[in-house]
Amino acid sequence: xxxxxxxxxxxxxxxxxxxxxxxxxxxxxxxxxxxxxxxxxxxxxxxxxxxxxxxxxxxxxxxxxxxxxxxxxxxxxxxxxxxxxxxxxxxxxxxxxxxxxxxxxxxxxxxxxxxxxxxxxxxxxxxxxxxxxxxxxxxxxxxxxxxxxxxxxxxxxxxxxxxxxxxxxxxxxxxxxxxxxxxxxxxxxxxxxxxxxxxxxxxxxxxxxxxxxxxxxxxxxxxxxxxxxxxxxxxxxxxxxxxxxxxxxxxxxxxxxxxxxxxxxxxxxxxxxxxxxxxxxxxxxxxxxxxxxxxxxxxxxxxxxxxxxxxxxxxxxxxxxxxxxxxxxxxxxxxxxxxxxxxxxxxxxxxxxxxxxxxxxxxxxxxxxxxxxxxxxxxxxxxxxxxxxxxxxxxxxxxx
Numbered sequence: 001x002x003x004x005x006x007x008x009x010x011x012x013x014x015x016x017x018x019x020x021x022x023x024x025x026x027x028x029x030x031x032x033x034x035x036x037x038x039x040x041x042x043x044x045x046x047x048x049x050x051x052x053x054x055x056x057x058x059x060x061x062x063x064x065x066x067x068x069x070x071x072x073x074x075x076x077x078x079x080x081x082x083x084x085x086x087x088x089x090x091x092x093x094x095x096x097x098x099x100x101x102x103x104x105x106x107x108x109x110x111x112x113x114x115x116x117x118x119x120x121x122x123x124x125x126x127x128x129x130x131x132x133x134x135x136x137x138x139x140x141x142x143x144x145x146x147x148x149x150x151x152x153x154x155x156x157x158x159x160x161x162x163x164x165x166x167x168x169x170x171x172x173x174x175x176x177x178x179x180x181x182x183x184x185x186x187x188x189x190x191x192x193x194x195x196x197x198x199x200x201x202x203x204x205x206x207x208x209x210x211x212x213x214x215x216x217x218x219x220x221x222x223x224x225x226x227x228x229x230x231x232x233x234x235x236x237x238x239x240x241x242x243x244x245x246x247x248x249x250x251x252x253x254x255x256x257x258x259x260x261x262x263x264x265x266x267x268x269x270x271x272x273x274x275x276x277x278x279x280x281x282x283x284x285x286x287x288x289x290x291x292x293x294x295x296x297x298x299x300x301x302x303x304x305x306x307x308x309x310x311x312x313x314x315x316x317x318x319x320x321x322x323x324x325x326x327x328x329x330x331x332x333x334x335x336x337x338x339x340x341x342x343x344x345x346x347x348x349x350x351x352x353x354x355x356x357x358x359x360x361x362x363x364x365x366x367x368x369x370x371x372x373x374x375x376x377x378x379x380x381x382x383x384x385x386x387x388x389x390x391x392x393x394x395x396x397x398x399x400x
Contacts, residue, residue: 087196090121090203090210090227098230101211115192115217121210173289174232174252175301177260178314181281182244185270189238189245192217192225198267199227199234206260208251210234231255236268243272250288254297258285258311258321280345283319285311300331304376310335317345318368330375336368343369 092098103120188194192215203210213227213234226235229251236247245268249257261283269279287302301307310319318338325332338345343366350359351366359366372379390396 087117087119087193087215088200089119090200090212092121092209093207096209098209098211103212105214116215117192118212118214119196120212171252171289171291173287173291174250175257176286176288177249177257177283178286179247179249179261179264179268179281179283180244180314181247181265181269181279182242183272183277183279184238184243184245184268185272186240186243188270189240189243190217190221190223192223195223195236195238196225199225199236202260202263202267203227203229203234205263207255208234243276261321278349280317282314282316284314300376304373305378306333306335306373306376309378310337310371310373315340317343318348320368322370333373333376335371335373337371338368 098121105118196213196215199213200210209230211228211230213225215223215225217223221240222238224235224237227233231251231253234247234249236245238245247264247268249260249264251257261281265279265281269281271278285301285307287298287307291298291302295302301311310316313319316337317340318336320336322334322336323332324334338348347359348366348368350357351363353360
C-alpha cells in the first residue's frame with residue numbers, strides 16, 4: 001500500500017475552525033493499492049499508443065487508395081500528397097531472357113519529397129525449355145523465340161558470335177551518354193507519371209531491359225528518377241521553373257548509344273508553347289571502363305578526332321549526325337555542328353524561317369559546319385581547303 005498525505009492549507013477554514021474551538025486534523029491519510037497506481041500510469045500511455053496506431057493505419061489506407069499497383073508489378077509506397085495515377089510498369093520483350101535478380105532498397109524518410117515510388121519488373125522463375133526438331137519450345141509454360149532458340153543449335157559460328165556478344169556484355173567497360181535539354185515544357189517536367197512513361201519508352205524502344213526504377217517528386221517542384229537496367233542504369237533530374245532536364249544513360253555491351261539521341265529528343269524535349277523558344281539539346285558521349293588495346297570501338301569512338309572534337313564536347317549548340325556508313329575499307333562519319341564560338345544557333349533558326357530577315361534571305365551563310373571523318377580521323381569541313389580543292393575539278397558531277 002502507498003500512503004499519501006494531503007495537507008490542509010485552506011487558510012479560511014483553519015481560521016473558522018479556530019474561532020469555533022474545534023480541533024482540526026493536521027493531515028489526511030489515503031491508502032492506494034499498487035494495482036490502481038500502475039493502471040493510472042499505464043492507461044494514458046496505452047491510450048496514446050493505440051490512437052497513434054489507428055491514425056497511422058488510416059493514413060496508410062489513404063495512401064494505398066491513391067496508389068493502387070498495377071498487376072505484375074511490385075511497388076514500394078512513399079509519401080503521396082498528390083492525386084497522380086500509378087506509374088507505368090517496367091516491361092520486357094517476350095524474346096528476351098532476363099536473369100534472376102535480387103532487389104534491395106532503402107528509402108530515407110524525408111519531407112523534401114511529396115512522393116516516392118518504386119516500380120519493379122516481376123519475372124517468373126526461369127524454366128529450361130524443351131525444344132522440338134525445329135528448335136521451338138514445347139509446352140505453354142515455357143516460350144522462347146527463334147532467335148533465342150538459335151543458341152541451342154550445334155553451329156560453331158553461331159556459338160562463337162553468341163559467346164563474343166555475351167563476353168562483351170560482361171566486360172568492365174561501357175558507353176556513357178549525358179544529355180542536357182532546356183526550354184522544355186514546365187508541366188511535363190513536373191509530372192512524375194509523364195516523365196516515368198518517357199523513361200520506360202526510351203528503354204523499351206532502345207531494346208534495353210528495365211529491371212526497376214524509383215522516382216521522387218520533390219517539394220515544391222521537380223522530379224528525380226533512376227532506373228536500374230540489365231545493361232546498367234538511366235537517370236534524370238528536372239528543374240520545371242527553369243525548363244531544364246539533365247539525363248544520363250550508361251550501358252554495357254555492343255549496342256551504340258548515339259543512335260538513341262533522336263529518340264531521347266522526341267520523348268523528353270517537349271516544347272513549352274508557341275511563344276516560347278524551342279527546346280535545345282546538348283550532349284556528350286564517352287567510353288568508360290577498361291578495354292583491350294585493339295578494341296575497334298575504342299579506336300573509333302574513344303581515341304579519335306571524332307571523339308575529341310565532336311562526341312566528347314558538350315559546348316555545342318548543334319551536333320547532328322548526317323550519315324554513318326561502314327564500307328569494305330573504312331568507317332565514314334559525317335556531322336553537322338554549330339559551335340557557339342563561331343556560329344549562332346539563333347541565326348541558324350532565323351535562316352530556316354520566313355520572317356523576311358537578313359538570315360532568312362541568306363540561309364547559305366548560316367548553315368552548320370559539315371565535318372567528315374574517316375575511321376574517326378577528320379578529313380574536311382564544309383568550308384575546308386580539301387572541299388574547295390575537290391570541287392574546282394570539272395570531273396565532279398554531283399555533290400550531296
